[in-house]
Amino acid sequence: MLLFLRRYTLPVAIVVGSLVFALFHEFAVLQPIAKAYVPWNNTVLSMLNFIVLYFTFCKINFQRMRPRRWHAHVIVAQLFLAVCVLSIAFVLRDSPGLSLLSQAALVCVVAPSASAAAVVTAKLGGDLEQMITFTLLSNVFCAMLIPSLLPYLPGAAAEHDITPMSLALSMLWRVVMVLLVPMLVAWLTRVLLPRLHRAIVDFRNLSFYAWAVSLMVVSGTAVKGVVDLWDDTPGWLLFAVATVGLLICGIQFFIGRRLGTLTLHRIEGGQGLGQKNTVFAIWLSASFLHPLACLGPGCYILWQNLINSWQIRKAEKKLNPVA
Numbered sequence: 001m002l003l004f005l006r007r008y009t010l011p012v013a014i015v016v017g018s019l020v021f022a023l024f025h026e027f028a029v030l031q032p033i034a035k036a037y038v039p040w041n042n043t044v045l046s047m048l049n050f051i052v053l054y055f056t057f058c059k060i061n062f063q064r065m066r067p068r069r070w071h072a073h074v075i076v077a078q079l080f081l082a083v084c085v086l087s088i089a090f091v092l093r094d095s096p097g098l099s100l101l102s103q104a105a106l107v108c109v110v111a112p113s114a115s116a117a118a119v120v121t122a123k124l125g126g127d128l129e130q131m132i133t134f135t136l137l138s139n140v141f142c143a144m145l146i147p148s149l150l151p152y153l154p155g156a157a158a159e160h161d162i163t164p165m166s167l168a169l170s171m172l173w174r175v176v177m178v179l180l181v182p183m184l185v186a187w188l189t190r191v192l193l194p195r196l197h198r199a200i201v202d203f204r205n206l207s208f209y210a211w212a213v214s215l216m217v218v219s220g221t222a223v224k225g226v227v228d229l230w231d232d233t234p235g236w237l238l239f240a241v242a243t244v245g246l247l248i249c250g251i252q253f254f255i256g257r258r259l260g261t262l263t264l265h266r267i268e269g270g271q272g273l274g275q276k277n278t279v280f281a282i283w284l285s286a287s288f289l290h291p292l293a294c295l296g297p298g299c300y301i302l303w304q305n306l307i308n309s310w311q312i313r314k315a316e317k318k319l320n321p322v323a
Contacts (some may be wrong), residue, residue, distance in 0.1 A: 010309040017219030048214035055207035057186030064129040093154035104296025113138035117275035126267035143171035222298040245299035
């Protein structure tokens with residue numbers, strides 16, 4: 001059982017998170033607990049994200065963190081994909097259903113690289129410092145990209161008061177709180193508490209399993225979003241949004257890996273473009289787009305982690321063929 005859990009940590013985390021939500025949703029005796037927890041969900045996710053990043057930052061060499069050529073390749077590719085999807089959204093703006101699909105696609109493209117991308121990169125044998133550097137660059141770049149594109153997305157500007165400057169400042173503040181604060185705490189731990197720092201570094205896969213716990217919460221949250229919209233949404237539209245999320249996910253992983261191959265950073269390129277901060281993407285959809293657009297990044301959680309699970313299993317079998 002332990003071997004199975006180690007091999008399939010990510011799918012198990014998704015299933016457990018979904019089942020836990022189902023239990024609290026279906027059984028009346030548990031529903032008061034669920035209602036009491038809901039206001040704390042974002043706080044719990046923020047704390048788990050902090051823990052994951054803190055453990056990850058404890059293991060990096062800060063002197064090796066500098067921009068690389070593949071960083072620029074992936075950022076340009078993200079910009080190109082975003083412009084393409086925005087152009088398609090303009091063409092489909094008169095069709096409500098297709099316009100919704102383009103919104104779901106765009107938010108999956110413009111979302112920054114997830115902090116967990118560094119965790120998966122390390123698990124796959126990639127360069128942790130280069131991935132952390134790209135995550136920072138990606139979040140800063142998206143803080144400028146999203147306010148520049150979102151007001152021009154059909155349906156968004158008409159229904160919401162979007163101020164590019166305020167949105168950019170809000171996103172930059174999120175970068176500071178989500179990425180830079182745990183980085184600072186990790187550096188202080190290295191300097192002031194070397195024994196604790198060494199214990200964290202020596203504990204293998206600590207950040208990976210912490211991320212699996214976070215994934216359970218994220219998966220339960222995503223399933224809740226689908227259930228809340230299920231009764232009022234045609235089945236074909238739910239299926240179409242999920243399919244768009246799958247296509248965007250596959251395209252981004254493929255392009256990222258191909259671009260990374262050019263500079264011998266296939267793993268990092270794939271994670272940089274394919275692994276998205278879906279929690280942020282869901283917030284962006286809920287705040288500025290059609291409510292159903294949240295289903296795009298909600299389904300993206302499943303697709304990107306199934307791809308990552310397959311990649312991790314493939315890497316482990318390569319290192320240990322008899323496993």
